[in-house]
């Protein structure tokens with residue numbers, strides 16, 4: 099067997115981007131960059147073509163007032179129609195192209211994420227929960243969709259059209275054209291003033307919302323305690339203070355920026371722009387003798403010049419959201435994966451052996467040090483010890499939630515790191531406290547580890563796990579879909595996970611004994627179900643209550659990450675050591691009253 103020191107750790111993440119590296123957004127979009135650029139180009143052409151009909155109509159007005167013949171007008175009408183049609187075709191093509199490119203990008207990204215997440219150490223999910231996965235696969239990929247399929251084209255359109263519009267207006271009358279830029283310039287100025295200090299205010303906004311959430315959680319969680327001690331008012335004082343604090347902060351912010359932000363929106367509205375241009379135009383027509391028809395292009399295209407102000411604000415938010423999503427996605431895709439063995443080895447038998455096992459979460463403090471442990475096939479080994487002594491961590495090394503920092507964990511003589519993951523999980527199962535049920539039928543939930551199991555096999559395991567009667571009471575029996583209006587209690591979910599483990603039939607099982615059951619009946623059912631599970635298997639139980647593991651073949655006491663005692667219940671009690679002290683501490687008052695001791 100290879101020496102532990104020669105092993106690679108988790109697969110190193112690709113090098114972090116140096117300062118010159120492209121930002122995550124560009125890297126993620128790289129596979130479809132060409133098509134997105136083409137879509138943006140088409141959209142720009144569409145936006146420019148969209149301005150042409152307005153120019154044509156302006157020219158028509160000019161010629162009509164000059165008394166031009168109908169023949170001279172038709173080419174302009176044709177140009178307006180053709181340009182409008184062309185804009186429509188280009189715009190549609192741009193939208194379709196961007197959506198197709200984004201579709202491919204989403205598919206490739208989600209596949210990459212699924213592949214990568216499948217290779218992450220399972221410990222990551224128990225540590226960080228599954229929220230980040232949902233956020234990445236659903237929310238973040240959707241944020242990229244909004245950005246690439248919609249925002250990109252909107253921004254291109256809104257920035258291109260005004261350029262042509264303004265260029266044309268300058269050819270008509272430079273004074274009015276300059277005036278048409280004034281609302282835009284004013285809008286930008288006012289918007290900047292309204293946004294000054296926004297970063298600090300946004301940080302305070304987030305902090306204030308955080309304070310309300312914390313106070314709300316505390317309020318909800320503590321309400322029973324406060325009420326039962328007759329201090330109902332105290333319970334919501336902090337919540338009320340937090341909401342009042344938020345209201346004060348927010349109204350202060352709004353008051354300070356109200357005038358400038360309202361003015362920024364107001365000055366670029368078409369009504370204001372038209373009013374301004376009409377007034378100035380009227381002066382030019384009456385005083386300077388400017389032909390009235392020259393006002394037409396300004397009335398048609400003037401509002402378009404200021405339009406970007408109204409659109410860019412919200413789009414900036416979408417761009418920021420897309421950038422933040424890309425950063426999170428890139429971080430997840432860089433998370434180190436559990437290395438698959440270069441020279442796979444298959445276990446010979448099911449004897450589990452841990453030798454000199456140490457483990458550290460942070461690379462500095464050892465949570466486990468020098469642990470030796472054997473799990474003999476067909477026996478039950480219980481891990482006991484104070485909270486934080488390392489029981490869950492030790493048990494998690496066998497199904498490779500994490501890999502040891504030093505030492506070895508072997509199954510059937512093979513280092514678990516040399517066993518291909520699929521082979522390892524066929525042999526090592528786990529039943530955790532936090533049971534995950536899928537939004538699928540009860541039968542499919544039980545079948546998870548063996549999708550080809552027959553209905554009879556599913557039912558047999560459900561019976562052994564004392565779940566069968568409960569399932570029959572569900573609206574559709576075994577076909578009832580969980581999570582859609584039908585939910586199981588904590589104890590029932592535990593029994594379902596035991597049925598699942600029974601059906602998967604892994605010869606070695608890691609079991610985190612649930613700490614709390616709703617009622618003694620449920621607890622008795624679970625204990626019975628666990629006995630069924632233990633039969634003929636190698637079991638490693640993380641025991642939280644000593645009463646449930648009295649008959650274990652071996653009890654291992656962990657303290658500060660070290661094995662300090664091991665043996666059978668009676669022997670350990672007789673030894674009068676740490677286990678005896680734990681046992682005395684955990685004996686229930688009922689035991690003491692009834693005089694039942696060991």
Ligand code: ADP
Pocket residue numbers: 225459460465483484485486487488489490491492
């Ligand atoms: P037990 O199961 O006996 O209560 P654990 O194995 O959960 O103990 O924890 C052992 C020690 O490791 C504790 O000090 C705990 O704070 C720490 N620990 C547990 N999980 C993590 C984690 N994911 N990251 C960092 N430290 C952890």
